[in-house]
Amino acid sequence: MLDLLDHALRSAPERPAVLGATLTGHVRVRATRGELAGLADAYASSLYARGLRTGDTVGVAVRPGPRALAVLLALWRLGLRGAVLDPGAGPDVLCSRLSLARPSLVLADATAQAVAGWARPLAARARLTLPDLAELAPVATVGRRLPGCAPALEAARTRIPVTDHGDGDAVIVFTSGTTSRPKAVVHTRSSLSAGMDTVRALFSAHPDEPVVGGTFFVLVPALTQGAPVALPARSPRVLSRQLHRLRPQGTYLTPPQLRDALRAGAPFTGRVWTGSAPASAELLDRVRKAGAAEAWGVYALTELFPAAAVESRQKAAYDGAGDLVGTPLPGVEARTDDAGELLLAGAAARHRCLGDDPDPWVRTGDRAHLDAAGRIVLEGRCKDMVLRRAENIYPGLYEPSLHVPGVELAVLVGVPAGDGDERLVAVVEPRPGYTEQQLRTALAYPMRRMGSARPDALLFAPVPLSGRSRKPDRAATAELAAVRLR
Incomplete structure (x- = not known):
């Protein structure tokens, strides 16, 4: 399909490819088909000039649009594996995913870097975010740079040889797991x-x-x-x-x-x-x-x-x-x-x-x-996954960070919000001797670092337990949260 797209873009280069909208809803052309093909050529040439070859992994944190699509086409052309990175997941989760994928390079646009708040640390191999991690990939900025962004992906006009890449890995998409062991889905070129x-x-x-x-x-x-x-x-x-x-x-x-x-x-x-x-x-x-x-x-x-x-x-x-x-x-x-x-x-x-x-x-x-x-x-x-505004949130990624001093138990649950959507609620059981205000203050920092998984509500209550092992009863906890939020 991506080979067909590359051919289709070049067969009618003057026609519009990607459109945007002004505030009044008027249509504006963000990229023609020829511009999109040219951008993909430039990215592929630059990546090849940096020494990236078939099977190497490139992290991608670029917003959907012409540049992101051009990056995908460039990676496909070179037989590279793209690891899709979500800056909104928070720096700790992001760094654990980077350490698992071990990309040779991370491509990120300025907005993605700013939203994540890790532009400077990641450019410096993330030592300020996760100081015990020995190695992280270098970062290159795709598109316009802003102060504090990593260096731009340099332009190059290197000739790329035609290569049969077989059915190697095409993309890695992170879905769940814990901070210590992220889960990453691997699609091949054929899938x-x-x-x-x-x-x-x-x-x-x-x-x-x-x-x-x-x-x-x-x-x-x-x-x-x-x-x-x-x-x-x-x-x-x-x-x-x-x-x-x-x-x-x-x-x-x-x-x-x-x-x-x-x-x-x-x-x-x-x-x-x-x-x-x-x-x-x-x-x-x-x-x-x-x-x-x-x-x-x-x-x-x-x-x-x-x-x-x-x-x-x-x-x-x-x-x-x-x-x-x-x-x-x-x-x-x-x-x-x-x-x-x-x-x-x-x-x-x-x-x-x-x-x-x-x-x-x-x-x-x-x-x-x-x-x-x-x-x-x-x-x-069957999963404990919470679905909020079309985003999958996996409690196991974030619950450990809520166990600050004074917290006996903390569970993230989903509470129905209507028409299939859910509210994400953190139910926290205080340890004796700690006040709710003390815990709110202690939890403020880890909750800020949860990125787009930040809870909609924080409740303090004993967490229901079940079973011989006395594990948290998520269903009962969700019911408790639903009653408290009425």
């Missing part, structure tokens, strides 16, 4: 291409008609088919104006983005797709009433994207127990184990988790069953 092929078949974009979406799995297939892609505006009001002016043939937004856009009075056209978080039949129906010809919910995981899809009318017609997410897409196999956990396999499935042996079956962490028509019906999550 990444298979996932994008499936998305291309789902979207089936027409040339020259705009598509709205910000993820690689929207950008790459749509551009390959000749459709320009508009990055969705962050402001719901601007997004509403953007959708009104573009009248896109297809739109991909997360459920929180859809809810915000609907509240802003956004009109929809063509087919609308949503994923990354549960989408209720009611939400999809609201999208159709706002003008969409079709509204689809996509069931996908980092380990296998996409796995299934369901249109709003089919979802609304389902009256059984559980959440219907649709028939497995072509090439996807689905079954459940004895405990009822959903297992998936297929060409688009990840190859392995970093440090583990390959396994064709992906454990989703979701309880489910297959109905008589072979459709996947979810029954709840």
Whole structure:
């Protein structure tokens, strides 16, 4: 797919590729197809001149857009492995992920560095953030530099030989684990291409008609088919104006983005797709009433994207127990184990988790069953994962940092916030002799370092325990938090 995209960009270099929006919703071209191809060539040449070769790992902390897509194309061309880094995860988690991936270089834009607050420490091998870590990769800034940023990725015009990279690793995406042992999903070149092929078949974009979406799995297939892609505006009001002016043939937004856009009075056209978080039949129906010809919910995981899809009318017609997410897409196999956990396999499935042996079956962490028509019906999550505004938050990453002096026990739980979303709540049990104010002061610093996983609420109460081992009862803790927050 990425080879096809590279060819498609060069065949019509004057046509728009990536679009943005002004505050009034007017369309502006952020990059033409030729500019995108040229940027990818420049990045590939620079990386090759630095000595990076097939199989090397490059960390990537670049916001979605033309530069991020050009970086992906450059890594693909050189056979490099990209490790996707989220600066919002907080410096401790970020550094543990860097130490596991061991990239030869980290590419980061100025905004990503500023948001993370680790521009200077990481440029100095992160000694101020994690002083016991001996080595971290050097950093190069992609795009405009700001004060305190790492040096820019230098320009080069090195000729790159044509090489068959085989089916090596293409990308690493971190999903869960603990700070001491992060979990990293590894996709090969073939699994990444298979996932994008499936998305291309789902979207089936027409040339020259705009598509709205910000993820690689929207950008790459749509551009390959000749459709320009508009990055969705962050402001719901601007997004509403953007959708009104573009009248896109297809739109991909997360459920929180859809809810915000609907509240802003956004009109929809063509087919609308949503994923990354549960989408209720009611939400999809609201999208159709706002003008969409079709509204689809996509069931996908980092380990296998996409796995299934369901249109709003089919979802609304389902009256059984559980959440219907649709028939497995072509090439996807689905079954459940004895405990009822959903297992998936297929060409688009990840190859392995970093440090583990390959396994064709992906454990989703979701309880489910297959109905008589072979459709996947979810029954709840096996994991402790909390889903907030389309972001997966894994408590095990952050709970240890909450155990400051004076804390007997601390648990992060999700409390339903409506329409599939959750609030993240920290329930902290004080040790005798410590006041709530003392603990609030002590917890302020570790909570600041949690980045985008910072809790929505902090409650002080005894944490319920269960079982012979007296482990925290997360379900009971979530119920406690829900009652206290009413």
